[in-house]
Amino acid sequence: MSTATLDVHEVPAESRVNYLNASYGVKSWLLTTDHKRIALLYLASITLMFFVGGTFAVLMRLHLIEPQGALVQPETYNRFFTMHGVIMVFFFLVPSIPATLGNFLVPMMIGARDLAFPRLNLISWYIYIIGASFTLYAVISGGVDTGWTFYTPYSSSFSHSQVIPTALGVFITGFSSILTGLNFVVTIHKMRAPGLTWFRLPLFIWAMYATSIIFILGTPVIAITIFLLGLERLLHIGIFDPAIGGDPILFQHLFWFYSHPAVYIMILPGMGVMSELITCFSRKRIFGYSFVAFSSLAIAIISFLVWGHHMFVTGQSIYAGLIFSVLSFLVAIPSAVKVFNWTATLYKGSISYDAPMLYALGFIGLFTMGGLTGLFLASLATDVHLNGTYFIVAHFHYIMVGGAVMAYLGGIHFWWPKITGRMYPDGWARFAALVIFVGFNLTFFPQFVLGYLGMPRRYAVYPAEFQVLNVMSSAGASILGIGYLIPLIYLMWSMRYGPPAGPNPWGAKGLEWQTPSPPPTENFEEIPVVTEEAYDYAGGSRG
Amino acid sequence: MMATIQFVFTWLYAAVQSPLPIRPEAASSIAEGVDHLYFALTAITLFFTILIFSTIFFFMVKYRRRSPNERPAEIETFMPLEIAWTLIPTLICVGLFVWASSLYFENSRPPAASSEIFVVGKQWMWHIEHPEGVREINELHVPLNVPVKLTMTSEDVIHDFYIPAFRVKKDVIPGRYSSLWFQATKTGTFHFFCAQYCGADHAEMLGWVYVMTPSDYEAWLAGGARTVSMADAGEHIFSNLGCATCHASKGAGRGPSLAGVYGKRERLKNGDTRVVDEAFLRQAIVNPNSLVLPNYPPIMPTFQGQVNEEQVLQLIAYVKSLGPELSEERNGK
Numbered sequence: 122m123s124t125a126t127l128d129v130h131e132v133p134a135e136s137r138v139n140y141l142n143a144s145y146g147v148k149s150w151l152l153t154t155d156h157k158r159i160a161l162l163y164l165a166s167i168t169l170m171f172f173v174g175g176t177f178a179v180l181m182r183l184h185l186i187e188p189q190g191a192l193v194q195p196e197t198y199n200r201f202f203t204m205h206g207v208i209m210v211f212f213f214l215v216p217s218i219p220a221t222l223g224n225f226l227v228p229m230m231i232g233a234r235d236l237a238f239p240r241l242n243l244i245s246w247y248i249y250i251i252g253a254s255f256t257l258y259a260v261i262s263g264g265v266d267t268g269w270t271f272y273t274p275y276s277s278s279f280s281h282s283q284v285i286p287t288a289l290g291v292f293i294t295g296f297s298s299i300l301t302g303l304n305f306v307v308t309i310h311k312m313r314a315p316g317l318t319w320f321r322l323p324l325f326i327w328a329m330y331a332t333s334i335i336f337i338l339g340t341p342v343i344a345i346t347i348f349l350l351g352l353e354r355l356l357h358i359g360i361f362d363p364a365i366g367g368d369p370i371l372f373q374h375l376f377w378f379y380s381h382p383a384v385y386i387m388i389l390p391g392m393g394v395m396s397e398l399i400t401c402f403s404r405k406r407i408f409g410y411s412f413v414a415f416s417s418l419a420i421a422i423i424s425f426l427v428w429g430h431h432m433f434v435t436g437q438s439i440y441a442g443l444i445f446s447v448l449s450f451l452v453a454i455p456s457a458v459k460v461f462n463w464t465a466t467l468y469k470g471s472i473s474y475d476a477p478m479l480y481a482l483g484f485i486g487l488f489t490m491g492g493l494t495g496l497f498l499a500s501l502a503t504d505v506h507l508n509g510t511y512f513i514v515a516h517f518h519y520i521m522v523g524g525a526v527m528a529y530l531g532g533i534h535f536w537w538p539k540i541t542g543r544m545y546p547d548g549w550a551r552f553a554a555l556v557i558f559v560g561f562n563l564t565f566f567p568q569f570v571l572g573y574l575g576m577p578r579r580y581a582v583y584p585a586e587f588q589v590l591n592v593m594s595s596a597g598a599s600i601l602g603i604g605y606l607i608p609l610i611y612l613m614w615s616m617r618y619g620p621p622a623g624p625n626p627w628g629a630k631g632l633e634w635q636t637p638s639p640p641p642t643e644n645f646e647e648i649p650v651v652t653e654e655a656y657d658y659a660g661g662s663r664g
Numbered sequence: 665m666m667a668t669i670q671f672v673f674t675w676l677y678a679a680v681q682s683p684l685p686i687r688p689e690a691a692s693s694i695a696e697g698v699d700h701l702y703f704a705l706t707a708i709t710l711f712f713t714i715l716i717f718s719t720i721f722f723f724m725v726k727y728r729r730r731s732p733n734e735r736p737a738e739i740e741t742f743m744p745l746e747i748a749w750t751l752i753p754t755l756i757c758v759g760l761f762v763w764a765s766s767l768y769f770e771n772s773r774p775p776a777a778s779s780e781i782f783v784v785g786k787q788w789m790w791h792i793e794h795p796e797g798v799r800e801i802n803e804l805h806v807p808l809n810v811p812v813k814l815t816m817t818s819e820d821v822i823h824d825f826y827i828p829a830f831r832v833k834k835d836v837i838p839g840r841y842s843s844l845w846f847q848a849t850k851t852g853t854f855h856f857f858c859a860q861y862c863g864a865d866h867a868e869m870l871g872w873v874y875v876m877t878p879s880d881y882e883a884w885l886a887g888g889a890r891t892v893s894m895a896d897a898g899e900h901i902f903s904n905l906g907c908a909t910c911h912a913s914k915g916a917g918r919g920p921s922l923a924g925v926y927g928k929r930e931r932l933k934n935g936d937t938r939v940v941d942e943a944f945l946r947q948a949i950v951n952p953n954s955l956v957l958p959n960y961p962p963i964m965p966t967f968q969g970q971v972n973e974e975q976v977l978q979l980i981a982y983v984k985s986l987g988p989e990l991s992e993e994r995n996g997k
């Protein structure tokens with residue numbers, strides 16, 4: 122066990138100095154360098170962005186109840202799906218787990234008092250806010266209609282919408298990711314507590330490390346791509362538009378060189394959360410620690426070599442298609458290995474059904490389906506038919522919403538007592554997990570069928586034969602929307618009225634649980650010394 | 665509000681009542697093959713999803729926490745299991761890769777004897793022209809059981825030509841020619857869609873493929889609003905633009921003769937060797953100075969902006985129609 126001692130049970134949380142009550146006032150938050158407060162700043166910002174992006178999704182699904190479009194003109198619908206995608210991808214999913222849970226937990230899990238560069242961490246948040254402001258400005262000044270993928274030459278030469286402010290927002294926000302990644306890599310290398318060797322690290326840290334590598338290597342490429350797009354749109358320098366000498370496919374290569382690894386920016390942290398949740402609620406060491414750890418790195422590396430699978434129907438050479446196809450199959454293997462190891466971790470465990478565990482199990486189910494349907498798209502012959510249809514939409518929502526958002530919510534529910542010092546009502550939390558799971562499947566499963574039947578994505582109106590499945594999807598979306606509102610309500614309620622949580626309500630391992638909830642500003646009174654491997658729920662005894 | 669609820673229920677009821685379509689019509693020579701792969705993938709997905717779900721449910725019930733102080737004994741990582749569940753998915757993936765790729769390989773190569781049809785996408789409609797000169801908009805008439813190759817380009821942004829019933833799809837890209845081919849196996853009408861987002865009316869950039877028996881197709885071609893064949897239209901443009909001043913027959917002009925040039929390998933001044941195909945000819949028209957031949961001065965002006973993509977296709981059809989002897993061949997036909 123660690124040497125950190127706990128004698129905080131008797132002292133009520135309110136009377137103890139912690140990071141939340143150490144100082145008061147707006148200034149103490151806006152100028153804080155405490156990684157835990159910055160995590161909360163991010164939490165508030167991305168929650169706002171999530172509900173803005175979610176509103177667009179609800180409007181889209183409402184519009185699609187009728188084949189001729191129930192709500193708005195096509196131009197407006199095109200702005201809905203673009204703003205939904207831009208906000209959800211760049212301003213919610215990419216920063217979600219790293220910037221909130223990662224910021225809060227990386228130092229705590231490795232026994233450090235803060236990240237390596239606390240002020241850089243605060244700057245990251247400001248950069249995010251500046252980027253988000255540009256994009257929100259684009260929303261209220263008319264929106265953008267290029268799709269979140271900004272394909273040229275539509276975006277550079279044809280669109281009459283707020284392309285530049287939106288792209289600038291994405292460009293700027295990228296730097297906040299790069300700086301966060303840098304901060305995590307340095308922190309994980311240099312600031313681990315005595316005795317905390319690489320193979321004793323919680324797998325969440327491995328996942329953060331792999332994610333940070335993608336942040337650092339991938340994000341500059343999207344910045345360059347958007348910069349070139351801006352050059353062409355503003356100065357008419359022919360880069361992508363063939364009418365002025367450019368190459369429209371070049372844009373897709375550059376865009377997906379970042380944006381495919383970005384998929385793993387979104388899902389790797391979720392996988393990290395999963396390893397923490399599964400072990401805690403089955404009281405087991407993770408099955409195949411090194412396999413789970415190295416599969417994160419394998420995913421991070423291979424993810425840079427599969428971008429061409431977005432471009433099988435662009436007329437890319439057959440041989441390039443073959444290479445990208447085989448690499449795309451390859452990247453599925455480490456994900457499968459993770460799922461098998463999580464499942465095996467449950468074997469002969471002591472499994473409880475607290476709310477975070479329900480989210481975790483939901484993640485495994487939905488992620489499994491999302492991953493397996495990816496095989497349809499790695500397969501060249503079927504991708505030709507399914508590319509650009511609702512099948513794609515369903516597939517990546519199973520990964521990003523069923524996977525990443527479920528994991529994010531699971532993580533929030535797991536560490537909420539640590540972050541706030543309060544418990545939320547467990548019954549409501551379990552109910553919300555169920556509502557989200559049902560709503561999600563009803564929303565997105567029909568879209569697999571729609572895609573196979575041939576309905577293209579990004580259609581503001583559609584042939585009448587697709588209506589039944591669209592109505593099912595819209596009905597599911599309304600359930601899903603309610604499912605996301607319930608946690609918002611009870612979590613906010615719990616901040617004030619929830620019963621005190623105590624330092625370790627789940628009986629979890631990990632250094633973050635060996636300090637009071639909420640933690641003091643310096644995290645640990647004494648830097649702990651680690652003498653055991655991660656997830657030693659059996660207490661060091663070997664069975 | 666009530667109306668909306670009633671509406672949703674009506675439709676959900678309808679969804680339960682009517683058997684939901686779950687398979688699109690399969691009306692081309694490759695559709696069955698693609699569907700077999702699709703079904704295999706579906707089976708694999710179902711198998712693993714059910715395997716994972718049922719294992720989790722079984723463990724959740726069997727190993728549920730019975731007392732708060734339970735401390736289960738540790739299970740060591742079992743290496744053979746790790747190897748097995750790394751290797752088995754790898755083998756499945758390799759198998760799928762080989763199957764999908766060989767199918768794609770076959771499906772990508774048009775038979776040599778394909779009849780050609782030309783497609784130009786523009787915001788937000790499809791212009792289609794048959795070599796015989798029949799033109800149509802948002803409709804594509806094709807003969808049954810005959811391989812058809814579409815040569816496609818775009819006037820503006822990237823579009824994508826997608827016929828779900830044929831399981832074919834290809835991006836239609838400005839400044840390039842892309843192609844796809846199919847052989848329809850059922851008469852009837854089938855949707856085609858633009859499957860690459862292209863702006864405001866993207867969702868209305870769609871139409872119908874009419875698959876007709878070859879005799880009906882011939883009758884349709886003969887009865888269509890025919891003016892002149894694509895090659896003849898191209899010849900007309902060729903003379904209107906004064907191309908013949910330089911590109912005279914027998915190589916007497918300031919530019920190379922175009923007789924018999926299609927399909928030849930040309931060595932360029934910069935040392936590259938290129939086959940004269942559609943893409944080459946298009947480039948030679950819109951950006952001639954990028955394709956200078958050794959014995960000719962780079963004096964040809966660009967015709968970008970003077971001819972639209974359909975006219976470029978007609979010019980190409982004309983050049984393709986030229987045999988080794990420019991005027992004689994055409995006059996003699």
